[in-house]
Amino acid sequence: xxxxxxxKAHFNAAHRLYRKDWTDEKNDAVFGLCNNPNFHGHNYDxxxxxxxxxxxxxxxxxxxKTLKDIIKAEVEDAFDHKNLNLDVPEFKELIPTAENIVxxxxxxxxxxxxxxxxxxxxxxxxxxxxxSYAGQ
Ligand SMILES: Nc1nc2c(c(=O)[nH]1)N=C([C@H](O)[C@H](O)COP(=O)(O)OP(=O)(O)OP(=O)(O)O)CN2
Ligand SMILES: [Zn+2]
Numbered sequence: 001x002x003x004x005x006x007x008k009a010h011f012n013a014a015h016r017l018y019r020k021d022w023t024d025e026k027n028d029a030v031f032g033l034c035n036n037p038n039f040h041g042h043n044y045d046x047x048x049x050x051x052x053x054x055x056x057x058x059x060x061x062x063x064x065k066t067l068k069d070i071i072k073a074e075v076e077d078a079f080d081h082k083n084l085n086l087d088v089p090e091f092k093e094l095i096p097t098a099e100n101i102v103x104x105x106x107x108x109x110x111x112x113x114x115x116x117x118x119x120x121x122x123x124x125x126x127x128x129x130x131x132s133y134a135g136q
């Protein structure tokens with residue numbers, strides 16, 4: 001019996017979408033306002049969903065406190081009130097699009113989960129723009 005346990009979280013971060021190896025013209029053409037050198041911010045929301053078997057002794061798939069602590073350490077403490085391009089090592093050479101951010105978050109959380117647990121992360125960049133990643 002596989003059951004999914006989910007936890008919501010939140011962080012604010014600034015970013016700029018651009019490639020250092022492209023001209024300003026090409027960055028403007030592809031990324032538009034998101035290439036503004038002054039950066040811009042988003043109120044990111046995320047949902048981390050962990051799927052696994054219910055432990056017969058505890059009744060848990062995962063203690064939600066454990067999931068909360070992982071998300072705090074791996075996502076909130078690492079990204080909240082940060083400039084993703086400048087402050088977060090994972091995005092030194094990786095454009096902080098929602099797609100790339102959700103994959104980075106997935107990998108950071110997945111590495112802290114016990115074997116046998118599956119993970120899906122959904123990241124909202126705005127209330128209407130969101131991406132999901134479940135590995136592969
Ligand atoms: N595939 C992607 N497209 C875009 C991304 C992205 O990460 N992946 N990101 C951006 C911008 O960074 C940003 O998200 C755009 O924000 P905003 O202009 O506020 O977006 P909307 O106008 O759609 O805002 P709503 O309030 O949700 O309508 C652009 N593209
Ligand atoms: Zn943006």
